[in-house]
Each structure stands twice: as C-alpha cells, then as structure tokens.
Amino acid sequence: MKFRGVGAVPKASADSLLPAQPSARLQPAEAADTLAGFLVERINGSTEEYRRCQNAAQQRLDACGSPHAGTTVHLEGALQMPARALLPPDEEGYARLRRLDTSLRMIEAAFPQVSTDVELCRLTCLMLEGAWRSRALVPPREEEQTAACACPLCRQLPTPPARTLGDYRWRQSAGRPLAEKTWPYRRELDSVLTGGWSWTRQMNDLERDLGHRHRFEDDILVFHEYKRVIDTIDTARLTQHVEDRLAESFSTNSARALVSGLFAAHKRSVDEYWLRQHHAGDVVLPQTNPLGQSTYSALQVLDCLFWHVAPDTELWQEENLASLLLCRVIDDMADVRADALTGEISNFWLADMPTHTKAFYAACAIALVKYGCMPEAHRPMWNTWLMTTTIVWMGLTGRHALWFDGITQGLPPAQGCSLCDLRPNPCTGILTHGTTLTIAPRPSAPALSTRTAELSARCRAQFPRTWPLFDAELHAFEALHGPWHGNTDSTWEILRRTYIAAVEASGTAPSTDRARQVQQDAGVVGSERFHALHDPETGREDTALLAYMFACAHPHFLWNATGHRPTGVTGDWLDG
Numbered sequence: 054m055k056f057r058g059v060g061a062v063p064k065a066s067a068d069s070l071l072p073a074q075p076s077a078r079l080q081p082a083e084a085a086d087t088l089a090g091f092l093v094e095r096i097n098g099s100t101e102e103y104r105r106c107q108n109a110a111q112q113r114l115d116a117c118g119s120p121h122a123g124t125t126v127h128l129e130g131a132l133q134m135p136a137r138a139l140l141p142p143d144e145e146g147y148a149r150l151r152r153l154d155t156s157l158r159m160i161e162a163a164f165p166q167v168s169t170d171v172e173l174c175r176l177t178c179l180m181l182e183g184a185w186r187s188r189a190l191v192p193p194r195e196e197e198q199t200a201a202c203a204c205p206l207c208r209q210l211p212t213p214p215a216r217t218l219g220d221y222r223w224r225q226s227a228g229r230p231l232a233e234k235t236w237p238y239r240r241e242l243d244s245v246l247t248g249g250w251s252w253t254r255q256m257n258d259l260e261r262d263l264g265h266r267h268r269f270e271d272d273i274l275v276f277h278e279y280k281r282v283i284d285t286i287d288t289a290r291l292t293q294h295v296e297d298r299l300a301e302s303f304s305t306n307s308a309r310a311l312v313s314g315l316f317a318a319h320k321r322s323v324d325e326y327w328l329r330q331h332h333a334g335d336v337v338l339p340q341t342n343p344l345g346q347s348t349y350s351a352l353q354v355l356d357c358l359f360w361h362v363a364p365d366t367e368l369w370q371e372e373n374l375a376s377l378l379l380c381r382v383i384d385d386m387a388d389v390r391a392d393a394l395t396g397e398i399s400n401f402w403l404a405d406m407p408t409h410t411k412a413f414y415a416a417c418a419i420a421l422v423k424y425g426c427m428p429e430a431h432r433p434m435w436n437t438w439l440m441t442t443t444i445v446w447m448g449l450t451g452r453h454a455l456w457f458d459g460i461t462q463g464l465p466p467a468q469g470c471s472l473c474d475l476r477p478n479p480c481t482g483i484l485t486h487g488t489t490l491t492i493a494p495r496p497s498a499p500a501l502s503t504r505t506a507e508l509s510a511r512c513r514a515q516f517p518r519t520w521p522l523f524d525a526e527l528h529a530f531e532a533l534h535g536p537w538h539g540n541t542d543s544t545w546e547i548l549r550r551t552y553i554a555a556v557e558a559s560g561t562a563p564s565t566d567r568a569r570q571v572q573q574d575a576g577v578v579g580s581e582r583f584h585a586l587h588d589p590e591t592g593r594e595d596t597a598l599l600a601y602m603f604a605c606a607h608p609h610f611l612w613n614a615t616g617h618r619p620t621g622v623t624g625d626w627l628d629g
Contacts, residue, residue: 081183085136123493131350139183164308386615424477451576459610502536539594
C-alpha cells in the first residue's frame, strides 16, 4: 500500500482525525499504520556519497587485518511490521487532541513549510492516546512462549539484576551543575544533561554551520523535554521570545520548534493523565505496553526527529533516521526501569518487544557507535555525532545505569566475544529493508599513536591489573579511528573515574555500594570535565574515544545495563 507524502495531503486531512461523529473517527491503530506509511514514503535511500565513504571506511578497516566473512545476523525493517489493535481515546483524550489540533492548524496556516511535521505530530499523538488507554484497560497479553534463541547475540544476554524501589532513589535526573560554564548566560543549560543539546549541535556545526549552535529553539527543547528543570526557566519569557523571533525572522526550524514543543507538551499531558488515574486507583497500569516493534520505532524516531533537526536535504535520509532511532533505543534500554518509575512515557514502551529484537537493537547501537568512531562517518551527513554524543553524556550525567547495572563480579572472557567482534555498521535499513550485522574477528592497530600511548602508560603505572584490557581496547579503537589527537589529561581523568573504575570494581567482591560510588562519581567528573568536550581542536577526538570506551569496550558495561526484561520491583512500579 502506498501513502502520499504529507505535502500532498489536502487541508481537510486534519478534520479526518477528529470529525463530529465519533464512529467516523480515525482509530489509533489506523493512525499508527498511516504514520508508518508516511515514514516509509518519505525515507530516502542511502546516497552515493554516503556509500562511498562507508566503503572507504571498510577498506581501511580491512587493511588493519585480514578480512573475514564472519557470522551475520539479520533483522527485518521495523516499519514493515503491522500495528497492534488499540482502543480509541476517551473523551478527555479527544479533548486533548482537539486542543492540539487547534494549535497545529495555527502553525500550519502561518508556516505551511512544516505541514509534514504537523501531520506527523497529529498522527503520533492520536496513536499515543490509544496506546495509553489500551495499556490501562486491555488485559496484558500473555507472554509468548518461544524457544530460546541461539543467535550469537542472545547467547550473550546479561541477566538483569533484581531491583527494588530503593535502588532508584539515589539517581540524579537533571544532571549536576557544570564546574565551568559552557553557556555562562544560560542557567538551564549549565549541566551535562541539558547542555548536551547545544554540545551535539556544536559538534555537527564545526564544518557546516547551519546556525543551530546558539539558536533560541534550544530553550523550547530544554523546557519541554526536561520538565524537572522548570524552576530555572521563565516560561512566559520563553514564549514571548519565540513569538517575537518568529515574527522577525522566519526559519523552518523555528516553526519546527513550536511543533516539537506541542508534541512534547501533549505527550506529557497524556502521560500525567493516566498516571493520575493510576494513583487514584481508577485504573491499574501494568508493566507492559501495547506497542509493537513498528509503532515503538515510529514513536522513537519522531520523538528524536523533533529534537535533532537535520538540514532539509538530509532530514529523511536512512542514515539520519537510523541514528535517531538507535540513540533513543539505547537511552530506553539503559534506563527503562528507572524512568518507568517516574512515568516517563518514552521508556516503558520497549518492555514488550521480543527479547531477540531488543538484543539486536542494542547490538546495532554498539555497531553504530563503532561506525561513528571512524572519521569517514562524519563527512557526508550533518547529524552524525548524535549517537556518540548521546553515549558520552549518558556516561557523564550520573543519570543512567551505565556503570551501576553494568558491574558484575568477574570479567567475561574477551576471546571470542561476539560484541567485541561486531563490525562497525551505520544500520541504515533498520526502519525499512532491514539490517544485517556482521560478527568477525576485530582488527587491531599494530602500534599506538603518541597520545594514546600516554593513556596506556598512565594506566599501566596506576592500574596494572586493568592495563592489559585497557591497552587492547585502545589498539582496537585506533584501528577504527586512526591516530588519536585528543586531550590526554582530561580524557584520562574521565576514563580513570568511569571505565577503569568500573573494571577495577568488577575484579573485587560484589558490592552495590561500590557500584553506586562509581556511578555517582561518573556524574561528578562529568560536571568537572564536560567543558573540555566543547574544545574545537580536541573535543571531537575526546568524544570519539569516550564513546568507544563507554559503549564498545570489553566488558561492555553498556550491554550489561540494557535491561532486556523489566524486573518486577517491590511496591508500585510507577510510584516514583
């Protein structure tokens, strides 16, 4: 079935969502299928330039060692999967949708350039309304009994540790204040978590400055996405500022900022509506969700698409959308249980996905980080630093479970590790025609460059037990990246207190307190050293190495923290 692009949708299309007769309303599952159809119709295949850079990267990698065919694992494209049935919204839900539609009509009338964004916002919010109501009122599906998967990824799945509500009380949600302010006149951006928006844009803008680094849209993004910092933001000033700037100087991204704000506000309002019903005892929200792989993927792509806007020429490229999806997926996996406690809507939707699919998505995230460490990855597309920066600020906020859940007693063997041997992959077909991952012996640089050798020497002197593993990972990193020219002092300080500290903790007796200390100090060193990642000379080098160590290095703390199956906790799972 073919779907028209949004630009071809007649003006009456918005009315079809909310007509006067309830029986004629478009149903949420239909909205989900239409949404997937819109995305498939809009997505552009890989460009010749991108394929040329990808081939050059592969040839350079093969030159580091003899190429191997390896083992392959394939997953079908997410948007090819049908949507599950969803209940229609209740009257409160339709009232929220009518209010949303009124605002969207105003934006679309003033700025027809964003009609695509407007229609996607309508469809996504309708799907979310139905999904929340279905979660609350439809009995959870019985877990499908399937044979254990024997693929190389599922054989290496971690066992999620048991958790109680008390395990989450210490987590930091908004990030610590930065020791050195990268935005001295913007209080709401003075933390690793919120400052990550402008940092990612800066990383992308160094060669092709699209004017995103210091745009006022950052205010809207921070305000709506991170409600917990609301006390530091003057909402009235923001609204007036945006309206004035839109009147003075229109840009497509300015109007998109308004649409993204409406999307986030609606998402938050339906979230809070059902949580209030749950806390009042009117409904019981189970630890399951009604979204399948297609609808989950569409939700996450759109959630990220609104925040990380690429140039119009690249907005719908497969490579761009794959990075959007996977940076949200890994965020969900690492924090699915913790954020579900606070009712964060974007995270618990992952819980019902088949285990193999979740394992494959986590492996794709690792493969994409590896690809993002290669210099060839960043030439043909603007928004290529998103995955690597996401991994780094996850590790430096004290918010995610990277170190806490990842530390287990003893280290698994590195020899024959399928995660170590994952080949770099941009995962471009993850939404459309599918993605194939290759597992083959990884290459290793024959010798370390000067600055990387200094990192290795410091580890050998200070942490001799961890040094062989650390040194091997540096050789593997430079096979991907080439010679490293980063800031030795700041990078060592971060690695000493994150990756190396976690490896050291793994070699001792199991201790929740020790794991928590590593996790908390990761946030502290992030607040102390985050400014160094903004350095135009060394920031990208530092970010690439940190992303590799946080996501790809043995013993794969990121993989261990993905929480493939939510753990039932003592008490109310939503009582955060």
